[in-house]
Amino acid sequence: MGDRFEDLRTFVAVADAGGITSAAKALDVAKSAVSRRVSELEQRLGVKLVERTTRSFALTAAGRRYHVEAHDLLESLARLDATAGDVAPNERVRRLSLVAVQEAGPARVGAAVARFLDKHPGSPVDLTLLPQGASNPAAGDADVVIGGPGGKAPRSARRIAGTAMTVTASRGYLARSGRPKVPGDVAAHLGIISTMRSGVPAWMFRDGVTVVPQAALTTSDDAAALAAALAGAGLVCLPTDAVAGEIAAGRLEALFEDGMGEPPRLWLSNEGGTASATLADSLAASLTGTS
Template identity: 30%
Template sequence: MEDRFAGIREFVAAIDGGSFTAAAETLAVTGSAVGKSISRLEARLGVQLLHRTTRRISLTTEGEAYLGSCRRILEELDQTEAFLSTGHQLPIGRVRVELPTTFGRRHIMPTLLNLSLRYEQLDLSITLQDRAVDMVGEGIDLAIRIGALGDYPDLVARQLGEQRLVICASPAYIKRRGVPKDRAELAKHDCLIGWRRSARPNWLINNGKGHGEWFEVPVRHELTDGDALLEACLSGCGLAQLPNWLASKGLATGRLLPVLPELSGVVMPIHVVWQKTRHLQPKVKIIVDELVRMASENPAAFNAT
């Protein structure tokens, strides 16, 4: 019977090492043996997984799609073998995590790095971006999402807390341009925005009925990083809508002033999201459990205070 797993370790090791030679050193075989194993794998699949030149190897489109599945198979196998040998569900393997840029950097990264120090076989691949991607299609194991979640049957979510949006400006900007009296007067002001959720530059404002609605604003500067957006606001470049955890220090010290408070206060939930599987892998479970614990012990980081 043909071995369906033959060549998979060699394929992954070659990509991780960047060459057949590096893979051979990792697996304690010859480079020729690695190359032959991958060639037999390609022949069995009927597709080319790698582009080969005398200097380097690279993935084909089919190879990119196959690599994610191969990694998950090997990681689950390693996880199971570790459990059988130790009797404990240890977090082993690589976890692919997607985080919002500024919130992830400030509030989630320290926890993830501490976990990686506590569990030496827990490896992390972390992407910081505010654009939500297809977790299943991109092979993302776990993500932090801010805002309303769509209906995704392949995902599981747990709410960690929420953030509240506030409109603010620096005293220098207010002195130079004045305070808008209502939302119509925003058209006369310089507005700063972060990452766009749609083609139009919008803020999510309070509609006075307990709900948020998208309101188009004129944009002076567009900054896709939260810390850069905060810095531009502090520097007097315009009005900005910021989450409370980002604006709180500036508001407390007077470096920022609240503007149009009746339009502020829209609450956005913060969730940890992971792929739905029959059995939650220990490497993902340990992160979910730690984030839930941190949210309960440090509510200021996850709640609209």
């Protein structure tokens, strides 16, 4: 039984590390010992779990299924051990990792995670929002990944919409400068440009129309852009959920409510076990409005 446990532990380490050499370093054992255990496991199961050459490594379909089940089994054993020791169970809970692009909308993703935590308080989440200009994440960078336009989505990924955008301005600015009636009018107005989602200053409206305002301020921070808009510095284009409260309170006015472009198409991928699949399902429901 002990050998079978080590076989599982070794195989999971190999799958998680993406290769024999990296797994051997992580386990602090000889590379040959890791390779032998994987081979013996394949022989015992009668199925090939990995495809490996001197230059490449990949799990087979059977290997991917076995990895998920083995990972969950090891987690179950760890939880069982925790209940018998002096360590409190909540100190051994596995944290779920989530990586998301800015196009998903920080406030929107945060709210979606909060809804998940409300239903699953024993499954803490570590959320990483990638900065503007960062490389698109790949499936496997975290338990759950939300990738943006241009990224290579895995076949199993689900499609979700990015955050909707709204152009707003303070009543004071509109009183001084007039209210733009059509998207083309934006070009004659002062604008506050946030580069958190894109380094491109143009704002996209319906039918692919893009307009560049006269940039009074360019910032890499949405909060700074919002503060400047509230102070009357110009028009601003920000995620709808980031300005909804200010619009409801009457501090900002929404413009072109029916004329904004479609949100970017994003993808959501789950590469972990049962717990991360639950997180992925919850996020997909929240971010597609089906929760």
